[in-house]
Amino acid sequence: xxxxxxxxxxxxxxxxTNERTLFFRYRLSLAAFIIGLVVSGLTAFxxxxxxxxxxKLVGKSDPVASVHAHGLRHWVGFVDLGLRETYARxxxxxxxxxWLAVGHFVIAAFFVLPLVDPARYRGVLYVGLVARTSVILExxxxxxxxxxxxxxxxxxxxxxxxxxxxxxxxxxLANEISRQL
Numbered sequence: 001x002x003x004x005x006x007x008x009x010x011x012x013x014x015x016x017t018n019e020r021t022l023f024f025r026y027r028l029s030l031a032a033f034i035i036g037l038v039v040s041g042l043t044a045f046x047x048x049x050x051x052x053x054x055x056k057l058v059g060k061s062d063p064v065a066s067v068h069a070h071g072l073r074h075w076v077g078f079v080d081l082g083l084r085e086t087y088a089r090x091x092x093x094x095x096x097x098x099w100l101a102v103g104h105f106v107i108a109a110f111f112v113l114p115l116v117d118p119a120r121y122r123g124v125l126y127v128g129l130v131a132r133t134s135v136i137l138e139x140x141x142x143x144x145x146x147x148x149x150x151x152x153x154x155x156x157x158x159x160x161x162x163x164x165x166x167x168x169x170x171x172x173l174a175n176e177i178s179r180q181l
Contacts, residue, residue: 026173041104118174135160
């Protein structure tokens with residue numbers, strides 16, 4: 001028969017193991033979200049190179065010929081042509097995407113606080129969810145104004161939706177961690 005000290009030690013081990021598991025799942029999910037923000041920011045720098053690769057993937061080598069294509073081929077070629085012409089005449093426009101990249105890095109840095117202390121900084125997760133909602137609203141409102149095809153607007157909206165999933169999960173875990181502390 002187990003003695004009281006053994007029972008208490010077993011219960012403490014179970015609670016401690018559960019708490020460590022919660023922290024691990026929380027930190028893994030939030031770290032994946034942070035990495036996603038950083039990678040997304042990094043992709044804002046080499047737009048011309050990325051579009052060249054995308055053009056090859058959709059089967060086009062000449063962006064001018066893409067004007068007569070339809071759907072994704074047309075859009076990728078049109079964007080590539082626009083960037084080529086804009087960067088050739090007005091290279092400073094690329095500075096806007098440089099700032100977009102830096103913005104991603106700064107936003108990612110804010111999520112380090114809840115990564116370290118989920119209970120104390122879970123408000124950052126709420127702000128992240130508001131930001132994710134604003135991504136969807138921006139795409140739905142500004143996409144048509146800027147002439148973005150609807151299928152591309154849906155891709156942009158997916159960043160808001162799929163980015164909210166780990167934040168919602170982390171928020172649930174942070175609330176659970178707070179109750180255990």
